Amino acid sequence: xxxxxxxxLNPLLLTALAALPxxxxxxxxMPPRPRRIEFPATxxxxxxxxxxxxxSRSPWWLTLIRLLAAGFVILALAEPVxxxxxxxxxxxxxxxxxxxxxxxxxxxxxxxxRDMIGSLINQAESQSxxxxxxxxxxxxxxxxxxxxxxxTARETAAAVIPQPFDPSRExxxxxxxxxxxxxxxxxxxxxxxxxxxxEGRKFIDALVELAGGAANLTVFTGADGExxxxxxxxxxxxxxxxxxxxxxxxxIRTGIVQALSARGQRLGEVQFTLAANSRQxxxxxxxxxxxxxxxxxxxxxSLPSAGAVHLLDARSRWHRVALIASTSTEQAQPLLSPxxxxxxxxxxxxxxxxxxxxxxxxxxxxxxxxxxxxxxLADVGKLPPDMIxxxxxxxxxxxxxxxxxxxxxxxxxDELLPAPLRxxxxxxxxxxxxxxxxxxxxxxxxxLFAGLAVPPDVLVTRQVLTDPARIGPAMKTWARLKDGxxxxxxxxxxxxxxxxxxxxxxxxxxxxxxSGLFVEMTRRIITLATISTSGKALTDATQETKQVSTTPxxxxxxxxxxxxxxxxxxxxxxxxxxxAELATMKxxxxxxxxxxxxxxxxxALNLVTAMTxxxxxxxxxxxxxxxxYHAEKAEPLxxxxxxxxxxxxxxxxxxxxxLQGVLSGLFRGWRRAAAPLxxxxxxxxxxxxxxxxxALAQTQPRSAVxxxxxxxxxxxxxxxxxxxxxxDTAVDRASRAGLMGLNRVLVLRTSVDPAEPMxxxxxxxxxxxxxxxYWPVLNDAKQLPANVLARVxxxxxxxxxxxxxxxxxxxAIPTAQGLQGPGALALQRLLSGLxxxxxxxxxxxxxxxxxxxxxxxxxxxxxxxxxxVEAESEAEKADTRRARRADGVSSLIxxxxxxxxxxxxxxxxxxxxxxxxxxxLQREMSYRTxxxxxxxxxxxxxxxxxVHVEDILKRLGQ
Numbered sequence: 001x002x003x004x005x006x007x008x009l010n011p012l013l014l015t016a017l018a019a020l021p022x023x024x025x026x027x028x029x030m031p032p033r034p035r036r037i038e039f040p041a042t043x044x045x046x047x048x049x050x051x052x053x054x055x056s057r058s059p060w061w062l063t064l065i066r067l068l069a070a071g072f073v074i075l076a077l078a079e080p081v082x083x084x085x086x087x088x089x090x091x092x093x094x095x096x097x098x099x100x101x102x103x104x105x106x107x108x109x110x111x112x113x114r115d116m117i118g119s120l121i122n123q124a125e126s127q128s129x130x131x132x133x134x135x136x137x138x139x140x141x142x143x144x145x146x147x148x149x150x151x152t153a154r155e156t157a158a159a160v161i162p163q164p165f166d167p168s169r170e171x172x173x174x175x176x177x178x179x180x181x182x183x184x185x186x187x188x189x190x191x192x193x194x195x196x197x198x199e200g201r202k203f204i205d206a207l208v209e210l211a212g213g214a215a216n217l218t219v220f221t222g223a224d225g226e227x228x229x230x231x232x233x234x235x236x237x238x239x240x241x242x243x244x245x246x247x248x249x250x251x252i253r254t255g256i257v258q259a260l261s262a263r264g265q266r267l268g269e270v271q272f273t274l275a276a277n278s279r280q281x282x283x284x285x286x287x288x289x290x291x292x293x294x295x296x297x298x299x300x301x302s303l304p305s306a307g308a309v310h311l312l313d314a315r316s317r318w319h320r321v322a323l324i325a326s327t328s329t330e331q332a333q334p335l336l337s338p339x340x341x342x343x344x345x346x347x348x349x350x351x352x353x354x355x356x357x358x359x360x361x362x363x364x365x366x367x368x369x370x371x372x373x374x375x376x377l378a379d380v381g382k383l384p385p386d387m388i389x390x391x392x393x394x395x396x397x398x399x400x401x402x403x404x405x406x407x408x409x410x411x412x413x414d415e416l417l418p419a420p421l422r423x424x425x426x427x428x429x430x431x432x433x434x435x436x437x438x439x440x441x442x443x444x445x446x447x448l449f450a451g452l453a454v455p456p457d458v459l460v461t462r463q464v465l466t467d468p469a470r471i472g473p474a475m476k477t478w479a480r481l482k483d484g485x486x487x488x489x490x491x492x493x494x495x496x497x498x499x500x501x502x503x504x505x506x507x508x509x510x511x512x513x514x515s516g517l518f519v520e521m522t523r524r525i526i527t528l529a530t531i532s533t534s535g536k537a538l539t540d541a542t543q544e545t546k547q548v549s550t551t552p553x554x555x556x557x558x559x560x561x562x563x564x565x566x567x568x569x570x571x572x573x574x575x576x577x578x579x580a581e582l583a584t585m586k587x588x589x590x591x592x593x594x595x596x597x598x599x600x601x602x603x604a605l606n607l608v609t610a611m612t613x614x615x616x617x618x619x620x621x622x623x624x625x626x627x628x629y630h631a632e633k634a635e636p637l638x639x640x641x642x643x644x645x646x647x648x649x650x651x652x653x654x655x656x657x658x659l660q661g662v663l664s665g666l667f668r669g670w671r672r673a674a675a676p677l678x679x680x681x682x683x684x685x686x687x688x689x690x691x692x693x694x695a696l697a698q699t700q701p702r703s704a705v706x707x708x709x710x711x712x713x714x715x716x717x718x719x720x721x722x723x724x725x726x727x728d729t730a731v732d733r734a735s736r737a738g739l740m741g742l743n744r745v746l747v748l749r750t751s752v753d754p755a756e757p758m759x760x761x762x763x764x765x766x767x768x769x770x771x772x773x774y775w776p777v778l779n780d781a782k783q784l785p786a787n788v789l790a791r792v793x794x795x796x797x798x799x800x801x802x803x804x805x806x807x808x809x810x811x812a813i814p815t816a817q818g819l820q821g822p823g824a825l826a827l828q829r830l831l832s833g834l835x836x837x838x839x840x841x842x843x844x845x846x847x848x849x850x851x852x853x854x855x856x857x858x859x860x861x862x863x864x865x866x867x868x869v870e871a872e873s874e875a876e877k878a879d880t881r882r883a884r885r886a887d888g889v890s891s892l893i894x895x896x897x898x899x900x901x902x903x904x905x906x907x908x909x910x911x912x913x914x915x916x917x918x919x920x921l922q923r924e925m926s927y928r929t930x931x932x933x934x935x936x937x938x939x940x941x942x943x944x945x946x947v948h949v950e951d952i953l954k955r956l957g958q
Contacts, residue, residue, distance in 0.1 A: 013078040023070050024063060062655050069648035076641035090123040092186025092216050095130045095147055097176060099207070100160055102135045104306040104607060105193035105228035107162035107563045112629040113191050116220065117157045120189055125150035132185075134176050135160045136167035137563075139589055140573055143171055145179040162563025164306035164607060165587045167193075169203045176210065185210050189218045195228055195248055196615040204620060214623030221617070223628040224251050230608035231257065233298050233310045235318070235349065241285040243298055243310070245272050246608065248616035252276050256301040257283055261294045269301070279614065289351060293317050299565060306593055309565040311604035313595065314527040321350040321526060322367030324360070325378040325505075338378035338404060338505030341513040342522070349523045350374070361387050373399055373529035378505040379406025382414045391416055396494025398530030402522075403498070404505040405464040418475045418491035418500050419466040437461045438481040440512075447478045448490070448528075451580035452520050460487065462509040463502040479521075488521070497528050527601075554578055558602045560594030570594065577605065708766075715769035718755035721934075722770040723900075725759045731776050732759060737912055738900025739774060742930045744909070750852065752934060763788045767795040772937040773802045774900060781826040789834050796891035801937045807898040809862030823896065837891065840871035848893075851935040853928040860897030860926045861915050868894040889940045893933065902926035 090096055098120050100106075106113060117133070124131050131153040134145050148156060176185075188211040211217040222228075230246040243257040258269040268291070272283040287295070300308040323339045323346075339354065346352060353370055355363035360380065364387055367375055375391070380403065383391070395401060403409065403417065413421045437459035443449045460481060466489065478499075479488035490499045503510040512518050555577050557570035575590045587593045587607050595602035620626055715722075721743075723735035739757035746752045760773065763785070767773065773795075784792070796802060806823025842848050842858070846869065849855050858867040870890040901913040902923055915922045 011078060013074065016074045016077075017071065020067055020071060024067055059659070062652065062659070065648050065652050065655065069645045069652065072641045072645035072648065076638045076645065080637040080641070082635040082637055090120060090127065090129070090187050090189070091218075092212075093127075093129070094184050094186035095132060095180060096120065096124040097132045097134060097180075097185045097188045097210065098157075099134045099136065099172070099176070099188065099190040101137070101167055101191060101193035102160050102162050102563070103137045103167040103193050103195075104162060104164050104563055104565075105195050106191075107305040107565070108228065108303050108308075109222070109226060109629065110162055110304075110564075113220075114157075116191060116629065117160075118154070121150050121153050121157065124153075129187075132176060132179050133157050133160065134172050134179075136169050136172045137163035137165060138168060138171075139163060139571060141589060143168075143175040145172075145175045147179060147183075162305075163589070164561045164563050164565075164592045165589065166197050169197070169199055173203065173206050173210075180210075184212055185216075186212060187216055187218075189220070191220045192617060193228055194221045194617060196617050200615075200617045204618070204624075208621055208624070214621050215625075218625040218627065219620060220627055220629055225253055226629075227253075227616075228305070228307065228614065229255070229300055229303060230307045230612060230614055231298060231300055231310045232606070232608045232610055232612065233312065233316075234610060235316060236284070241287070241292065241295065241298070241316075243270065243272070243283045243285065244280060244610070245274065245283065245300070246280045246612065246614050247274060248614040249277055249279055250274070255303070257285070257298055258301050259285055259287065259295045260297045260299065262296045267291050267295055289318055289320070293319075297567075304564040304566075306561045306563055306565045307607050309561060309593075310606050310608070311561075311593070311595065313604040314601050315523070315603070317527060317529075319350045319373045319526045319529050320353055320371065321346055321374040321376060322353045322355065322370065322372035323376050323378070324355060324363050324367060324380065336506060338406070338513075340506070341518070342376055342378065342505050345513070345519045345522045346376075346526070348519075350526055364391070368394060373531045374402065374526045375399065376402045376404070376505075378404045379408050381408035381412035383416060388414060388416050392493065394531075395496035395498060398495035400497045400499065400525065400529045402501070402525055404501045404503070405509065406504050410464050416498060418489040418498055419472060420470045422465045422467045438483060438485075440487065440517075441480045441482050441484070443479060445579075446476075448524055449478055449488075449521055451578070451582070452517060455515055455517055458510070458512050458515050458517060460503055460510040460512070463487065465502070495530050497525075499525055555582060555596035555603055557592075558595045558597065558599050560592040561607070562592075567594065579603075711765060712769065715758055715766075719752065719938075720755045720770060721757050721772045721774065722760040722767075723757055724762050724773060724775040726776060726778050726781075728778060731778065734904055734913070735759075735774055735776055735900045737904035737906075739903065741903040741905035741911075742927065742934070744905065745903075745927045746931060746934060750931060750935070752938065762792065767791060767800060768798065771801065772934065773800065775802055775804050776900060777804055777806045777823050777827045777830060779808075779822045779826050781830040783829055783832050784834075786833070789831070792831075793834055799889065800891065801889055801933075802892045803899065803933065804892060804894045805860075805899055806894070806896045807861075807901075808896050809865050809898065821896070827894070838871040839868045839894065842867045842869055843872065847940075848932055848936050851932045851939065853932055855925075855928060855932060857925070858895065858897065858929040858932075859902070859915075859918065859922050860895065860899040860929070861901040861913055862897045863916075863918055863922055865896035867897075889937060897926075899926060899930060903930055 098117060100113065100117065102113075121131060121133075130147040131150065132145055132147055133153050133156045188207050190207060208214050208217050227247045227250040232244040232246065234242050234244065236242050241259065245255070245257070247253075253274045254271065256269050256271050259267045261267055268285050268287045270283040270285050272281055274281050285292075285295075285298075296312050298310045298312070323342050325337065325339050343352060353367060353372055355366040355370075357363045357366050361384060364375070364383075368390065375394070391401060401416065410421070411423070439456060440454045440458050440460070442454055443452055463481075463485070466475075466486060472491075474491050476490045476492075477486045477488070478490055479486070481487055485502075487502050488499065489502070490497055503512060505513055507514055557574040557576065559567045560570045560574055562568050571592065573589055574592055577585055577591055577596050582596065582603055582605060585591055585605060587605060591605065593605050593607040595604055597603045714720075721739050723732070723739055725732055736757055736759065743754045743757065746754060758770075760767065760770065762775075792802070804827055806821065806827055808821040808823035848858075848867070848869065857863070870892070902911075902915050903926060904912040906912055911920075911923055915926065918925070
C-alpha cells in the first residue's frame with residue numbers, strides 16, 4: 001500500500017488506528033487528586049451523606065499526547081517506507097528473474113541500475129526465493145544462466161558490467177528458459193536501457209508470457225531527460241568536424257561535445273541542444289587545422305558510454321594538399337585541366353592549396369613554404385636537381401609526393417619516382433599496345449587500396465611503363481591492370497612516400513579520374529602523410545602514422561572501448577577484422593569498438609555511425625508495471641516513529657507528575673503556563689526525534705587531521721620545492737637557505753611564486769607532491785634500503801625531477817670506469833640497485849640551456865663541474881625536428897657545483913657562502929641556472945618547440 005512517496009509493508013496494522021477513539025474515551029478521565037481539608041471532627045459525618053463521586057476529566061493536551069504516542073506506535077508497526085518504489089517490485093511466489101540491459105546505452109547511469117539489482121536481490125532473499133540474474137549483453141558467445149541463492153546472485157550481479165555493443169535479447173531469453181526448466185517465473189523485473197534494437201515487441205511479449213501475466217512483469221526505464229545518447233562525427237567540406245548527436249526522443253536536452261587528443265588533452269568543445277521530441281542534432285567544432293589534426297576522440301562530456309564516443313583515425317586527418325601542374329596545362333580549359341578533377345576528388349577530404357606562381361620551381365617552393373603535407377604533380381616532367389634535393393628532404397620528413405603521368409613525364413623523367421620509366425608509353429594501337437582498353441584488376445590484400453570495389457567500367461587506354469630491369473625491391477605496386485601491368489606504384493622515402501599514377505589526372509588516358517574509385521584512392525593516399533601543417537613531423541602524442549606500411553588484410557585490435565567509453569587493452573575475445581569488412585562491421589563481442597590495425601596507423605571502428613538510428617521501446621501491454629529509476633533509496637520510517645512515541649511517553653510522565661503536584665515545589669505558577677509549555681516541549685521533542693540521522697552526523701565535529709594529511713595539505717596548496725633531509729644539520733640548513741634564495745629570485749623575475757621549501761624524509765614522506773627535489777649527497781652516505789629505492793624509482797618514473805648535488809667540484813661523475821670523487825662515490829653507493837638511466841653531459845641543444853635564460857655553463861658555489869642529465873638515444877640525436885623525449889624532462893640531474901650554497905641568502909638577502917672563482921657574477925649565473933632548472937621541471941620540453949627558434953636566434957644576435 002502506498003500513499004504518494006510513502007508506503008507501508010504491513011498495511012493491515014493500520015486498522016488499529018480505528019481504536020484511537022476508544023483509547024481517547026479511556027484516557028479522557030482521571031481520578032481527582034485527594035484534597036487535604038482541615039475540618040472539625042463532626043464534619044466527617046456530613047461528608048458521609050454524599051455517596052456519589054464524579055471523576056475529573058484529564059486535560060485535553062494530555063489526552064492528545066497519549067493519542068499521538070499510540071498513533072505513532074501503530075504506524076511504526078505498519079512499517080512505513082519512504083520512497084517505497086524500489087522495495088515493492090518482487091511479487092508472486094516463484095523464482096525471481098532480473099533481466100538487465102547492460103549494453104552501452106545503460107552505462108550512463110549504471111550506478112542506479114546496480115543499486116536496483118541489489119535491492120531486488122534483497123527482497124527475493126527476504127522471501128526465500130531463487131534468483132536468475134540475466135544480463136542481455138554478453139562478452140562471450142556462450143550464455144550460461146542458472147537459478148541461484150541470494151549470496152551467489154550478488155556475486156553474479158557484481159560481475160555484470162556495461163558492454164560496448166548492442167544487447168542480444170533473444171539469446172538471453174533462450175538462456176533464461178533453459179535455466180528455469182519446468183519452473184514458472186512468477187516475478188520478472190526488466191531493467192531496460194529504453195532502446196528497441198529491432199526485437200523489442202517480441203521480447204516484451206516473451207517476458208509477459210514468462211511471468212505468467214502482465215501483472216507480474218515490472219519494467220524500469222530511464223526518466224525523461226535521461227535517454228541514451230549516441231555520437232557520430234563527419235567531416236564538412238571545409239574540414240570542420242561536425243558532431244551528430246542522436247537519441248530515441250525526449251524533452252529538450254543540452255550538453256557539450258569535447259574534442260580530445262591521444263593524451264586526453266581537451267582541444268576544443270561545443271555545446272549542443274536537442275529540441276523536444278528531436279532525435280538528432282549537429283554541432284560544429286571550430287578549430288585551427290593544426291589543432292584539428294591532433295583530435296583522436298570526440299565524446300559527450302559527463303556521459304560515460306561507448307555510444308557517446310567517436311574515435312578518429314588517420315582517415316579523418318585534414319591535410320593541406322598542394323596541386324601543381326605544368327604551365328600549358330594550367331592555362332587549358334577547366335574541364336581539360338588535370339587539376340579540375342583533383343580538386344573535385346580531394347575537396348571533401350583536404351585543404352587544397354594551388355600556388356599562383358607560373359614558374360614550376362617557384363610554385364613547388366611556395367607549396368613547401370606553405371607547409372603542405374602532400375604535393376600532387378600533374379604531368380610535371382624532369383625537375384631541376386636543387387628542387388629534387390628539396391623534395392627529397394620533404395619526403396624524408398614525412399611528406400607525400402603524388403605524380404601523375406602525361407606527355408612530359410613520358411619523355412622526360414627523373415629519379416623522384418618509385419622506379420625509372422621506359423622511354424615512351426603504352427597506347428591503344430601503338431607498338432606496346434593492347435587491342436582493347438584494359439580494365440583494372442582487383443586490389444591485392446597488401447595494397448593500400450585493399451577492400452575498395454573496382455568498377456568494371458573503369459578503363460585505361462594509355463599509360464607509362466616502369467623499366468623492369470631497374471625495378472628495386474622497395475617499389476610497391478598498389479594497383480594493376482587486368483594484364484598485370486602496374487597502374488599505381490609507390491616507394492617509401494624516409495618517413496614519407498613517392499607515389500606514381502601511370503595515367504593522367506584527367507580523362508585523356510583513362511576514365512579513372514571521373515570515377516568514384518579515384519576519390520577513395522586519393523583519399524587513402526593523403527592519409528600517408530606524417531608531416532603536420534606546421535611543417536614538423538607529427539609526434540606520438542597525436543598518434544599519427546610514423547612508419548606507414550601497406551594496410552594488412554587483417555587488422556588486429558590495438559585498443560578497444562569498454563562499456564563506459566574508456567580505451568583499454570582489447571579483451572581476450574576480440575578478433576581481427578579484414579580491411580574490406582571494417583567499413584560495414586557492426587561492433588559485437590568479437591569486434592568491440594576501438595582501434596584496429598598497425599599500432600602506428602590504426603583504423604577506427606565506432607559503435608554509432610551515420611546510418612545508426614536509435615528507436616524507443618514500443619508501448620508496454622496493459623497491466624505491466626512501469627517505473628523510472630530513482631536516485632533516492634527506500635528509507636524505513638519505523639525507527640523514527642518508535643523514537644517519537646518514546647519521547648511522547650516521557651512527556652506524559654512529566655505531565656502526570658506535574659498534575660499530581662509532585663513537582664509543585666520546584667515549579668511555582670505552573671498551572672497558568674503548563675499547556676503552552678508542554679505543547680512547545682512536544683513539538684521540540686518530536687522535531688528532534690525526526691531529524692534524519694545523516695543530518696545529525698553532519699553536525700558532528702570533524703576528527704583531528706592526521707600528520708600525513710597536514711603534510712599533504714601544506715605541500716600541495718602552493719607549489720613547493722623539497723630538499724632531502726640528510727641528518728646533517730649544517731647541510732640541511734644550507735639546503736633550506738639555498739632554496740629560499742632561489743624562491744626569492746623566482747618571485748622577482750618570473751611568474752612562479754613558490755611557497756617556502758619543505759624538508760622531506762625520503763623514507764616516509766610522499767614525494768609526488770614536489771615537482772623538484774634537491775638532494776645533497778653526504779660523503780658517508782649509505783646504500784638506500786630496497787623499499788626507499790622503490791619510492792625514489794617510482795617518483796622519477798612518474799615525472800619527478802631530483803637534483804643530486806655531490807658538492808665535490810672538479811670530479812667527473814659518470815665515466816667508463818665508474819663514478820669518481822668522494823661525493824660521486826657516495827652517490828654511486830647511495831643509489832646502488834636503482835634503475836637509473838644512462839647519463840650524458842648537457843647537450844648543446846638541450847632544453848636546460850634555454851628554458852628561461854640562454855646558458856652555456858651551470859655554475860654553483862664552484863664552477864667547472866659537469867652537469868649530467870639523461871642521455872638521448874641515437875634516434876633522438878639524429879632527429880633534430882623532435883623534442884628529446886615524450887615528457888621532455890630528465891628524471892635526474894647530477895652536479896658537483898654545490899648549487900644550494902650559491903643560492904643561500906641570510907635574512908638581509910645577502911649570500912651566505914662565498915662563490916669561487918667568479919664571485920658575485922658567478923652567483924648571478926648560479927641563480928640563472930636554478931631558474932632554468934625550475935622552468936625545465938615545470939614546463940618540460942616547451943622551449944624545445946620550433947616556434948621559439950626565431951626568438952632565440954634574435955637574442956643570440958644571429
